[in-house]
């Protein structure tokens with residue numbers, strides 16, 4: 001792996017140092033060789049400096065890249081704006097010998113030159129492409145299982161896609177994969193790819209900026225997401241600071257905001273204080289409390305089920321397609337029950353009692369590419385429900401008869417007599433009572 005140099009950009013160091021703190025903590029934890037580099041300036045940010053003049057923009061960016069070359073590093077940045085500028089400027093300089101010559105003519109005046117070898121990656125791009133999802137997954141010690149995360153890609157991570165080439169701008173998946181590797185669920189929501197509108201604050205249109213923030217935050221809240229997760233300091237300010245302003249105006253809105261390295265740090269087992277989470281304007285505690293409750297719920301699932309087996313279901317739906325119960329009633333959703341259990345929703349599953357409708361036909365096991373047995377998972381739910389005395393009336397009747405006599409039903413003496421059959425031989429129910437004393441046993445599937 002290469003050596004890297006941090007390119008923080010102005011907003012992270014100036015306004016959002018907690019993003020710097022969590023990024024440093026996570027990179028150190030992952031063993032990434034990344035250090036600070038002296039002499040850097042603003043990337044420069046396009047919407048301000050490029051509007052002062054294209055040459056100022058290009059030469060400033062080339063000077064930063066020349067510093068990376070001198071230090072023998074590639075840049076890693078948490079800011080999509082810096083990423084787009086540095087990558088775009090490098091491509092422009094590389095596009096012709098004339099462009100490189102002009103830039104270097106300027107740089108020579110301050111004793112620098114740019115050869116075009118330094119690269120820049122956004123943190124997400126680095127983590128997904130270079131570090132790798134499986135390497136991250138292996139290091140997760142505090143999974144975010146059951147937490148619902150609304151991902152905000154932000155415009156400048158994806159567009160212009162021809163220059164950035166990070167992901168499909170219309171159907172991106174990489175950020176979702178990075179979040180789901182931590183065990184969380186990426187929630188689909190209206191307007192997921194829409195712009196945060198942060199730039200409107202800088203052109204003095206606070207009303208429009210607030211309207212855009214409000215719209216997305218409401219879309220996220222409507223899907224009961226536990227937090228919005230993003231990878232852009234400008235977007236962070238828009239959803240954290242602007243949301244705070246909306247709250248001060250009395251608006252009932254509360255969506256915790258997390259930069260990706262903060263979420264990743266939590267999943268890696270780092271403490272909230274080590275990630276600077278108390279610096280957010282929007283209180284992060286509701287997220288942490290929900291997560292703690294969720295982890296306890298998963299522990300309760302582990303007490304009765306093989307949790308790793310539960311998580312093995314790939315939700316491909318092949319089993320549900322063949323399930324005879326689903327075929328007559330699409331409301332029966334065996335995958336959905338497995339998902340609820342994986343998310344720790346034991347009480348809800350028992351309350352709804354849908355698992356009782358599994359007729360234990362084994363069809364799903366045959367249909368599943370990994371011979372996953374819904375039936376065995378549901379049997380544990382049935383045992384747990386029976387222990388709590390919440391069984392369908394017909395099942396309760398059969399259980400009571402079995403406890404009493406060791407048989408599910410008593411034969412009709414008159415019917416047997418009519419058929420010329422002898423009295424049934426005595427049942428051994430009393431011995432069963434002696435054996436079990438009808439105390440519920442706890443078995444794993």
Ligand code: SF4
Nearest residue numbers: 154155156195196198
């Ligand atoms: S402010 Fe809008 S345009 Fe800028 S990075 Fe955020 S989402 Fe993209």
Ligand code: SF4
Nearest residue numbers: 323358359361362364
């Ligand atoms: S065992 Fe249950 S879940 Fe599986 S196919 Fe049969 S009825 Fe459906």
Ligand code: SF4
Nearest residue numbers: 313314316317319368
């Ligand atoms: S076929 Fe197997 S992996 Fe696919 S949804 Fe059913 S149980 Fe899960």
